[in-house]
Amino acid sequence: MTGPTPTKPAPLSGIRVFDMTRVLAGPTCTQILGDLGAEIIKIERPGRGDDSRGLGPPYLKDTEGKDSRESAYFLAANRNKRSLTLNLTSPEGQSIARRLIADSDVVVENFRAGTLARYGLGAEDMCKANPRLIYCSVTGFGQTGPYASRGGYDYLVQAMGGIMSVTGEPDGPPTKVGVGVSDIITGMYAAISIQAALRHRDATNEGQHIDMALLDAQVSWLSYVGENYLVSNEVPERLGSHHPNIVPYQVFEAQDGLMVLAVGNDAQFKRFCTFAGIAEIAEDERFTTNGGRVTNRETITSILADIIKTKPINHWVDGLIGVNVPCSPINTIDQVFANPQVEAREMKIEMEHPLASNGKVDLIGSPIKLSASPVSYRHPPPMLGQHTDEILTKLLGLSEEQLKKLHDDGLIS
Amino acid sequence: MDEKGPLDGITVVDLTRILAGPYCTMVLADLGARVIKVEEPVKGDDARHIGPFIKGKSAYFMSLNRDKESIALDLKNTEDKAVFEKLLGRADVLVENFRPSTMEKLGYGWERLHADYPRLIFASASGFGQTGPYKDRAAYDMVVQAMGGIMSLTGHPDTPPTRVGTSVGDITAGLFTTIAINAALFQRHSTGIGAKIDVAMLDCQIAILENAIARHVASGETPQPLGARHPSITPFDAFHAADGYLVIAAGNDRLFEALGLALGRADLVTNDLFTSNDLRTTHAPALKDEIEMTLGEKKVSHWLELFTAKGIPCGPINTINEALADPQIQARNMVVESKDTAAGTVRMAGNPIKIEGMPDPTRRNPAPDLDQDGKKIKNEL
Numbered sequence: 001m002t003g004p005t006p007t008k009p010a011p012l013s014g015i016r017v018f019d020m021t022r023v024l025a026g027p028t029c030t031q032i033l034g035d036l037g038a039e040i041i042k043i044e045r046p047g048r049g050d051d052s053r054g055l056g057p058p059y060l061k062d063t064e065g066k067d068s069r070e071s072a073y074f075l076a077a078n079r080n081k082r083s084l085t086l087n088l089t090s091p092e093g094q095s096i097a098r099r100l101i102a103d104s105d106v107v108v109e110n111f112r113a114g115t116l117a118r119y120g121l122g123a124e125d126m127c128k129a130n131p132r133l134i135y136c137s138v139t140g141f142g143q144t145g146p147y148a149s150r151g152g153y154d155y156l157v158q159a160m161g162g163i164m165s166v167t168g169e170p171d172g173p174p175t176k177v178g179v180g181v182s183d184i185i186t187g188m189y190a191a192i193s194i195q196a197a198l199r200h201r202d203a204t205n206e207g208q209h210i211d212m213a214l215l216d217a218q219v220s221w222l223s224y225v226g227e228n229y230l231v232s233n234e235v236p237e238r239l240g241s242h243h244p245n246i247v248p249y250q251v252f253e254a255q256d257g258l259m260v261l262a263v264g265n266d267a268q269f270k271r272f273c274t275f276a277g278i279a280e281i282a283e284d285e286r287f288t289t290n291g292g293r294v295t296n297r298e299t300i301t302s303i304l305a306d307i308i309k310t311k312p313i314n315h316w317v318d319g320l321i322g323v324n325v326p327c328s329p330i331n332t333i334d335q336v337f338a339n340p341q342v343e344a345r346e347m348k349i350e351m352e353h354p355l356a357s358n359g360k361v362d363l364i365g366s367p368i369k370l371s372a373s374p375v376s377y378r379h380p381p382p383m384l385g386q387h388t389d390e391i392l393t394k395l396l397g398l399s400e401e402q403l404k405k406l407h408d409d410g411l412i413s
Numbered sequence: 414m415d416e417k418g419p420l421d422g423i424t425v426v427d428l429t430r431i432l433a434g435p436y437c438t439m440v441l442a443d444l445g446a447r448v449i450k451v452e453e454p455v456k457g458d459d460a461r462h463i464g465p466f467i468k469g470k471s472a473y474f475m476s477l478n479r480d481k482e483s484i485a486l487d488l489k490n491t492e493d494k495a496v497f498e499k500l501l502g503r504a505d506v507l508v509e510n511f512r513p514s515t516m517e518k519l520g521y522g523w524e525r526l527h528a529d530y531p532r533l534i535f536a537s538a539s540g541f542g543q544t545g546p547y548k549d550r551a552a553y554d555m556v557v558q559a560m561g562g563i564m565s566l567t568g569h570p571d572t573p574p575t576r577v578g579t580s581v582g583d584i585t586a587g588l589f590t591t592i593a594i595n596a597a598l599f600q601r602h603s604t605g606i607g608a609k610i611d612v613a614m615l616d617c618q619i620a621i622l623e624n625a626i627a628r629h630v631a632s633g634e635t636p637q638p639l640g641a642r643h644p645s646i647t648p649f650d651a652f653h654a655a656d657g658y659l660v661i662a663a664g665n666d667r668l669f670e671a672l673g674l675a676l677g678r679a680d681l682v683t684n685d686l687f688t689s690n691d692l693r694t695t696h697a698p699a700l701k702d703e704i705e706m707t708l709g710e711k712k713v714s715h716w717l718e719l720f721t722a723k724g725i726p727c728g729p730i731n732t733i734n735e736a737l738a739d740p741q742i743q744a745r746n747m748v749v750e751s752k753d754t755a756a757g758t759v760r761m762a763g764n765p766i767k768i769e770g771m772p773d774p775t776r777r778n779p780a781p782d783l784d785q786d787g788k789k790i791k792n793e794l
Contacts, residue, residue, distance in 0.1 A: 004566060011600035011608075024623070036596045051665060055645045057691060058628050062758040071485075072601075073645055076624040142767065145744030155649055156728040159660035162736030164641070164651075166578030167567065174651065174658065174730045176641040177577050178566025179623040195595030197442045202602045209769040215460045215739075216765035219747040222733065223436070223762070225579045227476035229733045230748070230760040231467050235731050239557070241564070241576040245463050245473065249555055251573060258573055260559035264551075267461070279445065291464065313449075326540075326551045328559040328677075330574045330636045333625045336562035341761065344545030347619040347624065364626050367586075367616030368593045371523070371609035409496030 006178055008373035010037025015198065018090070019081065020044060020116070022050045024154065024180050025214060026138045027077035028187025030108055033194065034080030035366040035375040042081040043088070043101065043392060048413035049384040050074060061357050067357040075381045077187075079363055082379060082387035085413045093118050095410050101126055101133070103242060107195055110138040113148045123209040133207040134197040138190050142213035152182040154213050161218030166225055169240040175285040183194050186217040247293035248272075248301060251330065252308040259313045261273065261304070262326040266290060271323045276307050345369075351380040388412050418771050420447020423598065425724065426451060426497075426504040427481065430458045432554070432580055433538045433614060434510035435449040435477040436587030441506070442480040443764040445771075449500065450478065450781065454485040457783040467756040476761040478780035479751050484791075488519045499794040501530050505601075506594055510538045513548045513733060519684065534597045538590045540681060542613030550612055554580035555601045561618025569638045571641040580712035585617040647693035648672070648700055651730060654708040654716055659706070662726040676724045751779040 002228045016036040019030045027042075027050070044050050048182040056071035061395060068189045087093040087133050087330040098121065101107055107126060109116055116122045123135040140152010158164050158176055168175030193210045201207055219226065224238050228244060236244060241260070243249035248269075249262045263269045266289055273282035281287055281303060286296045293300050308316060331339065337348050347366050353361040392398045392412070427438045437460070438453050442448040452458050454745040459472040467475075484500075486493040501507060509516060509525070514769045516522055516537070518599070526535055527662055537543060541553020558564050559578055568575035601695045618777065628644065637643065641660070643649035647760040649662045656734060666689065673682035680701055681687055686696045713729060720727040737748055749763040764773060 008600070011596035032592060036592075053551065054690060055656070057645065057694070058608055070537055071645070072624040072628050076626075129545040141741050145741045147741040151724065151726050153649075153662040153664060153726050155643060155660055155662045156726050159651070159730040160728040160736065160739065162657075162731050162733040163578055164660075165732040165736075168569070168575055169572050170576075172569060172572055175568055175575055176639075176643075177623065178563060178568075178636075178638055181577070181581060181621060182532055184621045184623065185585065185588065188585070188592060189765055190593050192440060192444075192588065192595055193768060195592065195599055197420040198599050198767075199423075199595065199602070200421075200524040202599070203422065206769075211769070212765040213428065213745065213765065213767070215741060215746050216747050216763075217768070219736065219742055220762045220765045221581070221584045222433070222736075223579050223584060224473045224476055226733055226737065227472050227636065227761050228465060228735065230476075232465055233734075241573070242548070242553065243576075245465070249553070251576075252714065253560075260555050260564075262553040262555040262628075263581070264553050268551075294464070321550055324551050326553045326556045328556045330559040330564050331562050332565045332624070332637075333562045333629050334635045336560070336619065336622075337626060339560065341545045341547040341615060343543055343617055345613060345616050347616055362626060364619055364622060365616075367612060367620040367699050368590050368596070369616075370593060370597065371611070372606070373608065406531070406711075 011370065011373050011377050012038035015039065015106065017041065017106040017108060019074065020107065020111065021138060023052045024077055025183035025186045026108055026110040026190070027052070028083065028184050029138065029190035029194070031077050032191040035368065035377070036377060040081040042078065043097070044085050044384055046085040046087055046385070048412060049085070053384065060353065060355055060361060062355050063357050065086060070355055070381065070383070073088070075361060075363065078381035079377060080340050080379050081382055082391060083382035083385055084388045084391045085385035087411045088121065089118055090411055091143045094121060096392070096396065097121055098129070102130055103395060105134065105198070107133060107135045108138065108151040108190065111138055112151055113143045120283055127209060131203060131207055132201055134194055134201065134210070135207070135413055136190055136194050136210040136212060138212045140214050142216060143211045154183040154214065157182040157214040157218050161228070162222055163217055163218060166236050166238055168238045170238050174239070176239070182214050182218050186212060186214045193219045211262045217385060231249060241376060246290060247297050248304055250301070252305055254308055254313045254316055255309060257329050260306070260328050264326065268325050269293070272320065273339045273373065274324070275319055275323050278307060284349060311342055318376060349377055351377060353380045355383070385413050418443070419768065420444040420446040422512050422762060423447070423505045424503055425506040425508060426450065428511070429538070431460050432477065432583040433586040434508055435460065436584055437538065437590040438481065438508055439477055439479065439708065440588070440591045443766060448481040450477050450483045450495065451486050452483055452783055454784070457485065457723065461783065462763055467759065470753060470756045475751070475753060475756065475759050475780040479761065479777045481781055482790065483781035483785035496791060496794065500790070502535060504533060505598065506534045506536065508536045508538070508594070509592065513543045520554055521552065527607065527609070531606060532601060534594055534601065535607065536590050536594050536610040536612070538586050538612045542598060542616060545609045554582040554614070557582040557614040559584040561615055562607045562622060562625065566636055566638055567783065568638040571636060575638070579600065582614045582618055585621055586612055586614040589617050589620070601699050614699055636748040642697060645694055647697045648704060650701060652708050653705050654711060654713045656712045656732045659713045659716055660728050660730060662721065666690070668725055670721070671723050673727050675719055675725060676704065678703070699777070737777050744751055746773055746775055749775050749777050751777045753779040754782070
C-alpha cells in the first residue's frame with residue numbers, strides 16, 4: 001500500500017500548539033496532534049533540553065558510528081515538532097512565552113501543579129488573556145486531590161494504578177508492562193480532550209482548561225479487570241497470559257516454541273477442535289460454551305496443551321488462520337518490523353535526520369489512517385533549539401541583534 | 414462553559430461490539446455525544462454474554478456502554494434497513510468494528526455512504542485494518558499483543574512472554590479511533606465533508622512500542638523483557654523492602670542524589686559506578702542490590718512516607734482493590750456508578766477527561782437493555 005492520495009491537508013492544519021511538555025506523556029499527545037497536521041512549537045530548556053534527550057543508551061549513531069546526542073527515547077515521541085529553547089524561569093523568557101501563547105490555539109504542559117502559575121504562565125492567566133485558548137495540563141495525579149503536588153512517573157502509576165498487580169505469572173512478582181503504557185495512554189486521552197475542546201470552541205468560541213492525570217487514565221483502562229472487582233469484590237490476580245473471562249485464550253507451547261491461541265467464541269472453539277483432530281472435545285458438554293470452559297479451565301487447558309505441543313508453530317498458525325481461528329506467534333521486536341502486515345500498513349517510516357549515519361532515521365508510523373486528509377510526516381525529531389531563531393524571527397519579528405542578546409544572556413541557546 | 418460536554422450536539426450511530434469499538438463510543442459519550450447503539454435483534458452485542466454477571470446482566474457489557482441508547486435492527490431486513498438509513502441521515506459519525514468487507518456486503522460501503530451522506534464520518538476499527546495481507550483475519554486482543562511485540566517486552570528475563578493484564582490492544586485501538594473521529598469532526602467544521610477512518614489494533618500496538626524500534630535500530634539488539642525495570646532510566650524499578658515491594662523512580666541525577674541521602678547511603682551518590690544515568694543503567698543490577706540491602710531494613714510504608722516527604726517519586730504496587738480505594742482516585746471521581754434496572758447499583762471506572770466546567774457526575778445513566786430505546790428513536794425519525 002502506498003497510502004491514500006491526500007486530497008486535503010491533515011485535519012488539524014492551521015492549529016498552533018505551544019508545547020511545554022517533556023519526557024513521554026505530553027510529547028506523545030503533541031506528536032499525535034502534529035501527525036494530524038497541527039504546528040507544534042516545542043519549548044526546551046536552553047543547554048539541556050527535554051530530559052528524554054539524555055535517556056539513553058541507545059542513542060542514534062552518527063556518520064562515524066558514534067553515539068549522537070539524540071536518544072532513541074526522544075526520537076520516539078518528537079517528530080513533526082520544531083524546537084525552541086527558552087528559559088522559562090526568567091521574566092524575559094516568560095514574556096516571550098506569553099507573546100507566543102497569545103498567538104497559539106493550544107497550550108500543553110506537564111509541569112507539577114502550580115509551577116507555571118508562579119511563572120505567570122498558568123491556565124488561569126493564559127485563558128483570561130486569550131479566552132479562545134485551550135490549555136491542557138498533563139500531570140501524574142491531576143490538579144486536585146491529595147496527591148496533586150506530587151511528581152508522577154509512568155512507572156509509579158503502573159504500580160499505584162493496579163496494572164502491575166494483574167500483569168505477570170501467577171507465582172511470579174508483579175510485572176511492569178514493557179513500554180511506558182500509562183504515559184502513552186494518557187497522551188492519547190489528552191489528544192482526544194484537546195480535539196473535543198477544539199470542536200467546542202468552533203461551536204461556542206470558548207476555550208478551556210483540561211486537567212489530565214496519568215492515574216485517572218490508568219484507572220479507566222483497567223477496563224473490565226477493574227469492573228470484575230467492582231461487581232464481585234474479588235481482587236483480580238495475575239493470570240500470566242490467561243484471560244480472566246475467556247478460555248482458551250493464552251500462551252501455549254508448540255513443538256518449537258510459544259504461541260498464542262485466542263478463541264473468542266464457541267464456533268471458533270469447534271473449528272479449532274476439528275482442525276486439531278479432537279472434534280469430540282467440542283461436543284463434550286463441559287466445554288461447548290465459554291462459560292463451561294472458564295469453569296473447567298484446568299481440564300480443558302491441559303487437554304489442549306497436550307495436543308498443541310505435538311506440532312510446530314507454523315502448523316498451528318497457518319492451519320488455524322485458514323479456518324478463522326485467531327492465533328499468532330509471539331513476535332520479538334525485530335520480527336514485528338519484518339511482519340508483512342506491519343509493512344503494508346506503513347507502521348515503520350523513514351525520515352531524514354542530519355545526525356544519522358546514513359542520513360535517515362526509522363520511526364514508528366501513526367496508526368490513524370484517514371482517507372482524504374491523512375496524517376503527514378513533515379519534520380524529523382528536532383535537534384535542541386534547531387528552530388529557535390526561525391520561530392522567534394517569523395512569529396515575533398525579533399531582529400538579529402535581539403536574538404544575539406537573548407543568546408548572550410543565556411535565555412535561548 | 415455550560416453544563417454540557419464538548420461533543421454536545423454530535424450524534425454517533427454505533428454498530429460496534431465487544432471492547433475496542435464500544436470503548437471508543439464510551440469516550441465519545443463521556444464527552445457529550447449522543448450514542449445510539451445499533452444491535453443485532455435477540456442476541457445483541459456479544460459482550461452482553463461475557464461474564465461476570467449480576468442478576469443476569471454482564472458487568473463487562475455494563476462497564477463499556479453507560480450513557481448509550483440501544484435500538485435493535487436487523488441490517489439484512491428491508492424495513493430495518495430503512496430505519497437505519499434514516500438514522501444515518503441524522504448522524505454525524507458512524508462507527509463499526511466488523512471485519513473488513515462486512516459493511517460492503519450489507520450495502521453500506523464507503524462509496525455509497527459518502528455519496529448519500531457526504532457529511533458523515535465513517536470510522537472502522539478492526540484487527541488488522543482495511544488493507545494488507547491480513548485484512549480478512551479475525552483478531553483478538555491477545556493475538557495483536559503477541560504479534561505486535563508488547564508481550565515480548567513484558568515479563569521477567571526468566572519467564573515466558575507475558576500478556577498485559579488488561580486488553581490494551583483493544584483499548585488503544587478504541588482511543589486512536591476516538592482521536593481520529595475528533596480530528597475529522599474538527600476538519601468537517603471548515604470543509605463540510607466527512608471522512609473515512611481506518612484504525613487497526615495491530616497498528617496501534619506498533620504505535621505504542623515507544624522507543625523499542627529505535628532501540629532495535631540503534632543497537633541492533635532485540636529488546637527483551639526487563640521485569641519491572643525501565644530499559645533506559647535507572648533506578649526505575651520495583652524493589653523489595655522488609656514486607657513487600659515498592660516502586661522507586663528516580664528519573665534524574667538530582668533525584669538519585671536525594672534517594673541516596675534518604676537511604677542514608679551517600680556512598681552510592683559518590684560511587685564512580687553510579688554518577689550518571691548511563692552508568693547507573695549499565696550497572697543496574699549492582700545498584701539494585703545496594704539499594705535493596707538498605708530497603709530491607711524497614712517496611713514499605715516507612716520508605717514511602719520518607720521518600721514522598723523528600724519528593725522522590727515512589728509508590729506502592731497496588732492490587733486492583735487498593736488502587737480503586739486510593740484517596741487520590743476517590744478525590745478524582747474515578748469510580749462512578751449507575752443504577753441498572755435489574756442489576757442495581759453498578760460501580761465502574763469514571764471518565765479521566767476532566768475539563769473545567771464539564772459535568773463529571775458520579776451517577777451515570779446505565780448501559781441500555783437491548784432495544785431499550787428502539788421505539789423512542791423510531792418515533793423521532
